[in-house]
Amino acid sequence: MQEMQIPSVYQLIRSFNRGEFRRKSIPQELVSGWPAIRRLGKTLCVTIPYYARGRAGDKTILYPLYCSATVPLGNPDMLLDYTVYPHQQGWQDLDWSKPVGSFPHEALAGIGRKEYQALCARLYDYYDEMVRAILQGKPFTAREEMGALFCRLMEPDQYPQYLRIDQRFYRFFCPI
């Protein structure tokens, strides 16, 4: 069977974030977090979480994950799910009016903006390798390296909310 042609996860999210659904339905003040790759039936999908950030003087403060959108990796125009978490059972204990942490977190202390961006780009490369491995039915050999990098980049105060979205994915690939 011919391999499915898909864009890079980074490019797919970039495209979605500049698309119509984002513009019409997701508050522009929200930014996107670390995606989860999941399989829904036969369809390989990406779930993109969103959260609010703010400024407090020279600090960037982060709020709990607010919503997520799920689209097929092969068709980012097909929205499969859009969930707003403050309205969901199991999320009522969170207070979206209060920050849960700040950026950058401790594991990123001392690194510059360009270095941080390079690390993010590397993590998205790992996402692509993972997707290729899944599509080809081969083992993902870079799991440990991805996990180490993912754990460093993951905002620790938002990690519990990532687990609520997809505990299996985040605990496996980001085993903090």
Place this chain on the structure above:
Amino acid sequence: MFADMLDNFMDLFDLDDLPKEPDDGLMSQAGEQEQNSDPVLVDLDGDGIPDMVVQQQGLDLDGDGILETQLVNQAFDLDGDGIIDAQRVSVGVDGDLDGVADLNVDTVAVDLDGDGLADYQQMGMDLDGDGVFERLDQFVDLDGDGVFDMAHTAMDTDGDGRFDAFQMTEDLDGDGVFHGVELAPDDREPQADDQNRPDDQDDQIFDDEADPFYEPEPQAEVEPQPDPGYGAVPNFEPFDPDQADPSKVIGDPESAMENWHWQETGSSCAVASQEFVLEELTGQEFEESDLRDLAEANGWYMPQAGTPMDDVGNILEHMGLDVERSQGNSIDDIAQCLQDGGQVIVAVDSSELWEGVNDDNFGPGMQADHAVQVIGIDYTDPDEPMVILNDPGASNGGGAQVPLDEFMDAWEDSGCYMVEAYA
């Protein structure tokens, strides 16, 4: 369907426990501890579907065997979906048994979001049985967690039938302690502890209980107080009309910058920007909080999240203004709108606007995260034209001047998205 509605109502308000006995006139039933009517279904709008349930109950509160208290319980299905979403409980006490209630308490609760919890409640008290409330308390659950977090009390202290004293309190931090947040002015001497009372000193539900009620007139000019928990302090220089050549300035920034205030929540930049536009085009004053309520009620604004880009302008349309939205614009399009008497809101990347930094630190393609009003363009210095903004997200955002090239960098991240509004 109505059976379900009745069940829901019974469960929601615990009426299953009420004994059901024939009603022979509640106020005249001496010798009984309580007397209850069967629920009566009422079709208010005549469509054949019941939309109100009424039940009466007689109570003997003082145990003398006489039902001196009457309770009327009304439950409403306001939107016709078969689910109870409002309840009114009226209690009348006829202590002297003259057939006229001496004390009336009327409570109304409304479930706006259908989660079975009251989002709004008001309680009126007629303490002398003249049929006029001497006190009216209103409570609002802003975040839908089932706990009221704002309260307003109105009182008629001189018995003339008009409310003359008011107090508003809030418990926005959810700690169960209500704080006074809006006090109408009065003639009293300022009290040392009137303001800024630390939260940790609160040990009662209404920590401003000791404060007297206040005369509502005249209205005070209350400057919005920025929340110190958010906001940027970029290196903006405010527009100075004395330093500009009026013939080289497009728009009326001197007037428009008077409308600026710091956005009242971390997510309300688009609402605040629309407020600036409304005030400039109509000459009327608006409260950001009222506009947030309006936008939230219509699904245009999510507290703690913000406004989708395409919903910016909905408030203006609602208020009767003509609104156009478009992408791929240029600075000349903004200039044209201002010259035509319009007002402009644009979507920008706050990082680029405030820090000159363009990056994808917060997600691929996620740069345009902020709404600002463009109130003018100053070409006094042809080598460095300045775009003049009302930026509600910056502490110094009123009439903030940004070099044209920096503005364009920040604006391009939204595809040069622009909302034009005309009176």
